[in-house]
C-alpha cells in the first residue's frame with residue numbers, strides 16, 4: 001500500500017477549481033444581499049464547524065451588507081458511510097434579541113439532509129425573525145429526508161469530494177479546490 005500524501009495528487013478529478021469556487025461564492029453573495037438588503041434585522045451567519053469554515057470565510061468577505069457570525073458544531077451518528085439520522089449539537093450559540101435577528105446557516109455540503117433538518121428545526125425553536133440555509137454543495141441523490149436550501153452553490157453527483165473544508169478522516173480540508181478522491185484512498 002502506498003503512503004498517503006493528503007495532497008492534490010490524491011484526487012482523480014477537479015470538480016471545482018479555485019476560480020470556479022470564487023465565481024460560485026460571488027454569485028451566492030449577490031443572492032444573499034438581494035434577499036436581506038431591505039431587512040431591518042441583524043443578519044447572523046451560523047457557521048457549521050468544521051467543514052463550512054473556508055466557505056463561510058470567503059463568503060462573508062463578499063457580502064456588502066453588515067453581517068455577524070456565530071459557530072455551531074453538529075454531528076450525525078451512524079456506522080460506516082450510513083447516517084443513522086441521529087444528530088447531536090456539540091456547540092450551541094447565544095441569540096440575543098432573536099425577534100430582530102435573521103439567521104443564515106452556512107454549510108459546506110448537504111448529503112442525507114439530516115444535519116440541516118435538525119439544525120433548522122432547532123434554530124427555529126429559538127424564535128428568530130428568520131432561518132435560511134446557504135450551502136456550497138448539494139448532493140440531492142443522497143437525501144434521506146426532504147430538504148431544500150435557500151441558497152445553493154452547486155448540485156453535484158454522488159462522488160466522494162474533498163477540499164475547501166471537505167475532509168476524509170480530517171485530511172484534505174485545506175486544499176484550495178474541490179476534487180474527487182481516488183477510490184484507493186478510502187476503500
Ligand code: PRP
Pocket residue numbers: 048049050051052074075076083107108109110111112113114115116167
Ligand atoms: C458534514 C457536512 C454537513 C453534514 C452533511 O459534516 O459538513 O454538516 O456532514 O451531511 P448530512 O446532510 O448527511 O447530514 P461532518 O459531520 O462530516 O462534520 P465536519 O463539518 O466537521 O466535516
